[in-house]
Amino acid sequence: MRVGQLLLTGVLLASAGGMVYSLQTLIESGVQPMEERIASARSGDPQPLQPVLPAAELFAPLPLAEFIEITARPLFSPSRRPPPPEIADATPEAPAANPAAAPETNQFMVIGIVIAPDEKVALLKQLRKNNEIVHVKEGETLSEWTVAQISPESVTMQQQGVTDVVKLSDNVLSDAEKRVLAQRAKQEELNAARREQQADRVENNAEQNATHQRRFAGQSPQLKRPVRRIRN
Structure with missing residues (x-):
């Protein structure tokens, strides 16, 4: 941009210099002073006017070499040298890091x-895996996705700071799905009842063992009776 401005200024x-030079030449060679015209008119012997130069010669453009010299030695530069060419930075810009895509919700x-x-x-x-049903x-x-919370009305799933609350009311079940749901719910209830019964048995066995140990610890050891020998 700076080189272009300097070039335009030089042109x-x-x-302007060419115009001044042409006007000066016109005045010196082709135009008479006003005093000479007045004296000639009074004497009655008018002097013939010299022909005026054509406009093409008055405003003839300067040769190209003049502009090259002006560009090579700018008038407004202290060093009279053209500015050094601007070197573009060859260092490639590092591509911006793409932020991690947020996980998609509505998968369950x-x-x-x-x-x-x-x-x-x-x-x-x-929903993204052939509608597979898992518990x-x-x-x-x-x-x-991490199962963060299970409530009677919804299931809260979390991944990378994103929370997806899946409500039970959002689901419209078909008859087949209702039967599968009923069977699985019944099976889960049976499993829970079995685990509870097993825990009760373990607790009862522990209490019985403790009672037997207490009873055994309270019994006194039996004394051995001496054996009598029969003398002949």
């Missing part, structure tokens, strides 16, 4: 929720 100055559908005394289980349909518990991971 304008050269044109709540089929059913079972709230047992000792655990909470939810039946989820994976999950709190804290488990499914397709990189």
Whole structure:
């Protein structure tokens, strides 16, 4: 941009110089002074006027070499040298890091929720995996999503700071899905009842063992009777 401005300034100055030079030549060679015209008119012997130069000769453009010299030695540069060419930075810019894409929500559908005394289980349909139905518990991971909370109305899934609350009311079940849900819910209830019964048995066995140990510890050891010898 700076080189272009200097070049334009030089061209304008050269044109102005050419015009001044042409006018000066016209005055010196082709135009008579006003006093000579008046004296000639009074004497009655008018002097013939010299022909005026044509406009093409008055405003003839300067040769190209003049502009090259002006460009090579700028008038407004202290050093009378053209500015050095600008060198573009060859260092490539580092590409901006693409932020990690946020995980897509709406990947699951709540089929059913079972709230047992000792655990909470939810039946989820994976919409991105051929509608596969799986049962999950709190804290488990499914397709990189963590089951954060299971409530009677919804299941809360979390991944990379994104929370997706899947509500049971958002699901419209078909008859077949309702039958599958009922069977799985019944099976979960049976499993929970069996675990509870097994825990009761273990607790009862522990109490019985403790009672036997207390009874055994309270009994006194039997004394050995001496054996009598028969003398002949």
